[in-house]
Amino acid sequence: MHCSVANSLRRAMIAEVPTMAIDLVQFIENTTVLADEFLAHRLGLVPLVSHNVDQFKYTRDCTCTEYCKDCSV
Secondary structure, eight states, rough: HHHHHHHHHHHHHHHHOOOOOOOOOOOOOOSSOHHHHHHHHHHSSSSSSOOOGGGOOTTTTOOOOOOOOOOOO
16 A cells, blocks of 8 residues: 555544544643743643534634633533
8 A cells, every 4th residue: 555545544534533622721820931832732732532522613613702611611
């Protein structure tokens, strides 16, 4: 199997699996030497497991003005 075919299959499979990730982080007080943006980025890389991922909306698709139970945790 050619690498491009394997990569295409991998991308198609990943695209069909619903996933959740941390999108917005609000820090109250950061006493570490790491920047807030760095910590928020690293939190976004953590894979989250949820059995209810199909019930959530993207924040861009939600009609609420802030964050509601349908688009945020």
